[in-house]
Amino acid sequence: MRQPVIGLEIHIQLLTKTKMFCRCKASFGDEPNTNICPVCMGYPGALPVPNKEAIKMGITLGLAINGEVQCVSDFSRKNYFYPDMPKGYQITQDSIPLIKNGHISVSDEIVKLERIHIEEDSAKMLHEPGTDKTLINFNRAGVPLLEIVTLPCLKTAKTANIFLEKLKQIITYTGISTGKMEEGALRCDVNISLTNPDGSLGQKIEVKNLNSFKAVAKSIEYEIERQNKVLDAGGKIIPETRSWDESKSETFIMRIKDGKADYRFFPEPDLKSLFVTQEMIDEARKNMSELPGQAVERLIKTHNLSEYDASLITSSKEILHYYDLCMKDFQDPKLLANWISSEILKIMNKNNCYINEVGIKPMQLTELLSLILKGTISGKIAKDVLLVVIETGKNPSEIVKEKGLLQVSDTDSLRKIVSEVLEENKNELERYKNGEQKLFGLFMGQCMKKTKGKGNPKMLQTILKELLRDA
Amino acid sequence: MTHQTKNEIHNSLIQGEQTPVEIIEEYLKRIEAQESEMHTFIEVTGESCLNEAKQVPKPITKEIVEDTPFVGIPVGIKDNINVKGFKTTAASKILENHISVYDATVVRKIKNAGGLIIGKTNMDEFAMGSSTETSCFYPTKNPINTKYTPGGSSGGSAASVRAGHCTVSLGSDTGGSVRQPASFCGVVGIRPTYGLVSRYGMLSFCSSLDQIGTIANDVDDAFSLLEVISGYDPKDSTSVNIEYQDLKEPEEISTFGICNEIEKLYIDPFVHDMYKKVIAILLKNFKKENHWLDNLDKAMAAYHIIADSEASSNLARYDGVRYGLQISGESSQEAYIKTRTQGFGAEVKRRILLGTYILSEEIEGSYYKQALCAKEKITEKLDQIFSSCQFMVIPTSLKLPFKFGERNDPLDMYYSDYLTIPSAIAGMPSVTIPVGCNENGFSAGIQIMGPKFSEKVLHSVAKLIEGELK
Numbered sequence A: 001m002r003q004p005v006i007g008l009e010i011h012i013q014l015l016t017k018t019k020m021f022c023r024c025k026a027s028f029g030d031e032p033n034t035n036i037c038p039v040c041m042g043y044p045g046a047l048p049v050p051n052k053e054a055i056k057m058g059i060t061l062g063l064a065i066n067g068e069v070q071c072v073s074d075f076s077r078k079n080y081f082y083p084d085m086p087k088g089y090q091i092t093q094d095s096i097p098l099i100k101n102g103h104i105s106v107s108d109e110i111v112k113l114e115r116i117h118i119e120e121d122s123a124k125m126l127h128e129p130g131t132d133k134t135l136i137n138f139n140r141a142g143v144p145l146l147e148i149v150t151l152p153c154l155k156t157a158k159t160a161n162i163f164l165e166k167l168k169q170i171i172t173y174t175g176i177s178t179g180k181m182e183e184g185a186l187r188c189d190v191n192i193s194l195t196n197p198d199g200s201l202g203q204k205i206e207v208k209n210l211n212s213f214k215a216v217a218k219s220i221e222y223e224i225e226r227q228n229k230v231l232d233a234g235g236k237i238i239p240e241t242r243s244w245d246e247s248k249s250e251t252f253i254m255r256i257k258d259g260k261a262d263y264r265f266f267p268e269p270d271l272k273s274l275f276v277t278q279e280m281i282d283e284a285r286k287n288m289s290e291l292p293g294q295a296v297e298r299l300i301k302t303h304n305l306s307e308y309d310a311s312l313i314t315s316s317k318e319i320l321h322y323y324d325l326c327m328k329d330f331q332d333p334k335l336l337a338n339w340i341s342s343e344i345l346k347i348m349n350k351n352n353c354y355i356n357e358v359g360i361k362p363m364q365l366t367e368l369l370s371l372i373l374k375g376t377i378s379g380k381i382a383k384d385v386l387l388v389v390i391e392t393g394k395n396p397s398e399i400v401k402e403k404g405l406l407q408v409s410d411t412d413s414l415r416k417i418v419s420e421v422l423e424e425n426k427n428e429l430e431r432y433k434n435g436e437q438k439l440f441g442l443f444m445g446q447c448m449k450k451t452k453g454k455g456n457p458k459m460l461q462t463i464l465k466e467l468l469r470d471a
Numbered sequence B: 001m002t003h004q005t006k007n008e009i010h011n012s013l014i015q016g017e018q019t020p021v022e023i024i025e026e027y028l029k030r031i032e033a034q035e036s037e038m039h040t041f042i043e044v045t046g047e048s049c050l051n052e053a054k055q056v057p058k059p060i061t062k063e064i065v066e067d068t069p070f071v072g073i074p075v076g077i078k079d080n081i082n083v084k085g086f087k088t089t090a091a092s093k094i095l096e097n098h099i100s101v102y103d104a105t106v107v108r109k110i111k112n113a114g115g116l117i118i119g120k121t122n123m124d125e126f127a128m129g130s131s132t133e134t135s136c137f138y139p140t141k142n143p144i145n146t147k148y149t150p151g152g153s154s155g156g157s158a159a160s161v162r163a164g165h166c167t168v169s170l171g172s173d174t175g176g177s178v179r180q181p182a183s184f185c186g187v188v189g190i191r192p193t194y195g196l197v198s199r200y201g202m203l204s205f206c207s208s209l210d211q212i213g214t215i216a217n218d219v220d221d222a223f224s225l226l227e228v229i230s231g232y233d234p235k236d237s238t239s240v241n242i243e244y245q246d247l248k249e250p251e252e253i254s255t256f257g258i259c260n261e262i263e264k265l266y267i268d269p270f271v272h273d274m275y276k277k278v279i280a281i282l283l284k285n286f287k288k289e290n291h292w293l294d295n296l297d298k299a300m301a302a303y304h305i306i307a308d309s310e311a312s313s314n315l316a317r318y319d320g321v322r323y324g325l326q327i328s329g330e331s332s333q334e335a336y337i338k339t340r341t342q343g344f345g346a347e348v349k350r351r352i353l354l355g356t357y358i359l360s361e362e363i364e365g366s367y368y369k370q371a372l373c374a375k376e377k378i379t380e381k382l383d384q385i386f387s388s389c390q391f392m393v394i395p396t397s398l399k400l401p402f403k404f405g406e407r408n409d410p411l412d413m414y415y416s417d418y419l420t421i422p423s424a425i426a427g428m429p430s431v432t433i434p435v436g437c438n439e440n441g442f443s444a445g446i447q448i449m450g451p452k453f454s455e456k457v458l459h460s461v462a463k464l465i466e467g468e469l470k
């Protein structure tokens, strides 16, 4: 039985203000070729100066994944010609990366990292539609990247997927990147091989152009199957780089690797070695924001949430942040967590949006939930109010007042309604008395209907029970 | 025939004998008369220089000269250093029409010190050569005798100072490119400690060895210009955070060293005589020590391996995509090949090919690593020598200037730097001063080498020798 062996190479774009080796703005969404200078355009005589903020972010990620921050690491040149590479080489780290080792736990597995190093992004090439022209936008050239390399230790597409989710959580929690794959802020290449009968590693295939976590998982599954088929048929796996075709859900050959590409790495002579002091590490540790694991623990320990709820709330930094904002003036974490993990998530999934785009502010949600707690409205009515808040932007109490949705909690009128219901359903009442207990629900439903959903369900229940007993 | 020094010009300006415009006009007149034969410049920036001269405050006072030490002085800039608004070609066809979009740090400093840029001096293409013969435009003639080369690669910078086309000039020295042409043209040339002068805005040939240096008619002018351009630059990560207030402060010196190998090398007899003459002067003042430099041959091999490796990468940016020569092709690959094949000259191509091979995985960078080891050994040896003596004296070049076309074998040409490489590879400073004058009018260049940041010592010694020779 051949075992799949999977390794990942992830590039993340850092949220620094400026580029890695010049002080141009690192926002490539601006008008093309406006954030450029002699350095990032590779003009004659321009020299690189490292961005300290990017190095700090590298250290932060290193600490967050329990890696070893190297006191001295080296910048190197990776030489190759391509129109998106202005200097004819990329400044990266080769022999000694900023971070060695480290790991991320994925369910009950541990994914080990080999290294994290700093490098610069290339320019972006755009093929002008309808022509054979290619345009180059140098706004992206020189934007800081961290490359994260795992050991070839993953065994399934599922592990790879969860690993990426976890990694994205960490980089967004630490605030070093948006981690948005759709914007190219997180890119992932996959290396897949199958073990030989003797247990040694088989020929490795690299898959590129993966634009979602789903694509990563699907390409791994596809490759495992493809490689197994080739080998079963007595074929050989040829060293090649493959690309993912989303529409066909398959990988295809991008280029054959005839011999290894020779990047002629050598130490970057325009830069000194990168020195990291203990103070820099201490500072990064001091400024480290709460990590996903710590947040889960906090929610379980201090807010008494279930592990399930806690991991749902902490699944993204935005949701946790929203939750924490709500908790500022709210006392019932369980109710809040329930609402976020059911109603709010439902809307997020439906609209395919982030929590801050749902359309209800934390203050409004807590106001709504407080109305439930005070018994002013029922949970059912609250769900309707939520939709109105989203639609109109109005505050929940305003909506409740305007639409007359106030819960009826007046014992006399409720008692009157229950009597009416029992009066109108004499047959059922008879059957109930003869032991058909399940008819209780029917009475309750009728009561709610009569109050147009506004009747306080708890009170109705009590009164109904009382009247049934006396009937 | 030497021309006015900075101090002489300033005296004349302060006393009102001449105006800055008259000074520049005189220089431009001389350039006009000689340039068609001499070719010291790639571009003369006469008009802008005259305009700048008109802006010089009047009258010029001692205070103004103190604040802006190069006020009114015409300066030549080697054409591998960016001057905003003018062409920077590095004497290469690939940059023939490239106009600089920014000032190099050294140029900004010279402008701030009142210096007037009079032209971009000719050079070997991308500073690869020792005679200016690899310039894609034309070779520069040696002003002493136009049948001879001015040396290189900063041949235009040395010749322009000697010919009176500028008072001082900037060159760049990777293995000897300031000192060898300065010695050929009978002027003073300094290679400063690596990191003392910002390289920002100078086209990199070999980043780990390149340094901008100064060329002048006398020792004080060369050091004054060095004072202006030196200092930490946050734009150059390899620049050193050290600030000299006054390089010309006298230093206490007791001991100097000479190099035993010199007696075993074939040196031009005139150069040897002048070398002995300088030693005699020094012996009147200091104690002498004998040292073996060791590994002179290895230093040269290591130098070429390091320089060509880095050059192959540093010159990769000249691809025709963003600026410079651009020849189109069916694919980007083809466009690269065509542009670079037509844009680079033979010597540059030779070095790129060698450097690419040296760094290739095929030989696992083993030459490069060995060369770095050799570099370290040579540095250690010099450190050890300089722990017992304060400077060394050594000829700048084994030979006197050669005629055009006389050295056709590249290896022959590479020997031009034989005695300038050790200090370059160790990142140490060295100054060459002209000594004597033979029947052809040529002087011998004698180098004074010191440990890192010993510029003050070098100045004191150079000044002493210069004084004794007068």
Ligand SMILES: [Zn+2]
Pocket: A019, A022, A023, A024, A035, A036, A037, A038, A039, A040, A041, A142
């Ligand atoms: Zn830039």
